[in-house]
Amino acid sequence: MTTTKLLEGKKALITGSRRGIGAGIARLFAEHGADVGINDVVRDTEADKTMASIESLGQKTSWHQADVGKTEDRTRLLDEFVASHGRIDILVNNAVASADIHFTKITEEFWDNLVGHALKGYLFLAQGAVNRMIEHGHGGRIINISSVHSYRAWPHDTVYGIVKAGLNRMVMSMAQDLAGTGITANCVAPGYIDSRVLTEEEEPERGSADNLGSALSFIPSGRGGVPRDIAGACVFLASDLGDYVNGQTITVDGGLLSGGVPPDSQPLEPGQPGAME
């Protein structure tokens, strides 16, 4: 833990933050002095743990159950957060759920669901947050969690990759259109992140090379990423340190994309859900 607090007094809403990367961002934000709203589609023991850890850091936290793929949920989410914290300074769009699917098996339903959540959902939640930030008049920060899949194709990642590439492009336009508001919009693109649910005893193993298998040979930093790595980039962008970074996507992948080696994941076997027939 650092004593240099970079987000003192900030009010941050992080979507999909009951566990995994979202929870990691929430915790590091709280360590840096921010009050944090936790959102997810369900509340479970993981959500409770995340909120308890924020409270133990002396920061305020609030729970907001909402599906960011639904228009009415998005509005309610922002209204609830502002009612609880007084304003919104930072929005991190992180919520996503996807599955591998071969190009030939993509259905309209699959497309509508993923695009509706992770592209349309992010855009309109950002728009709602921006409108509230402008009204408040003190600028703000929008951060979308993108992916290395926005730059390079892995097997069966077509829709996910398109959605993530769309987010990188979205922040460029936001930087342009939000000129003069004091609001910046950026993406963080994680590489391989070990976001498993682990017990406290197992926690030191997170990101260790032992769990990487074949992926290790493609990661120059020699370990898997951990939620805290992605959180570090979000703190940078959300704090004064990142004041002049705008419309940009920061890759946090331990050098994964630097190498020219082929992607590590294997195509689905015939018969697996989503596999080509």
Added chain:
Amino acid sequence: MGLLDGKKALITGARKGIGRGIALTLANEGADVGVNDIVDDETSRRAAELISKRGVKGTFHAGDVSSVAGINAVIDSFLEEHGQIDILVNNAIFPDQSRPLFDTDEVYWDRMMDLSLKGYFFGSQRAAKEMIAQDSGGRIVCLASVHAYVAIENWTAYGTAKAALRRMVKGLAVDLSGHNITANCIAPGAISNKLPEGYDDVIDGPPHDSAWLEARIPAAKGGLPSDIANAVLYLTSDLGQYVNGETILVDGGMIASKKMTD
């Protein structure tokens, strides 16, 4: 307690401007900092003095970092004072950065490539050797530029060198795998030479044309050396430990904007 307590950082070309901004920002966060510059004068020594005033060790290492011999001499001098090197920031550049295509002769081209590509490469190579020998890991940061992404009239030689740095750090990331060393670039946009209070401004050259900036940059202001320094701080602190082979643009959205090349 700061974000870089106990780290030993060498910044090339740090007598003034962005380099001095980086040096003092890292010092503010607890790093001992060596200032390098080719110009050895009162201003150079003042930069080291301002570092020492922050309660950390500040040293000055005069030298031309455009040759292998020159770089080695500077790093030797740094190691003599600090014992080890944890952070190298390759920042040195001469003032005459842009030149029309047909005025770009072999002498100018070689000077540009020697300082801002060869110098950065061999500085990184030497620093990485030391970091591996120390078994301490380390951070290498190169100053690239928006000119690495887009062409603006008369900046071909500079832009070529800066674009090469983006590829260079990917190679360093891959080749230094297993040594806990990261290599990244920061790509500044239009940055004013105005340093924050306490950094002792050394302004030479005209300030940016604010109308030009407002027409092109969504943030509607020029960046400050402290904006660049803050990005270097991010990459060299624990916050940025998994960023590797990456170039972070710090340009207020300039590159994202279609108006850039108008």
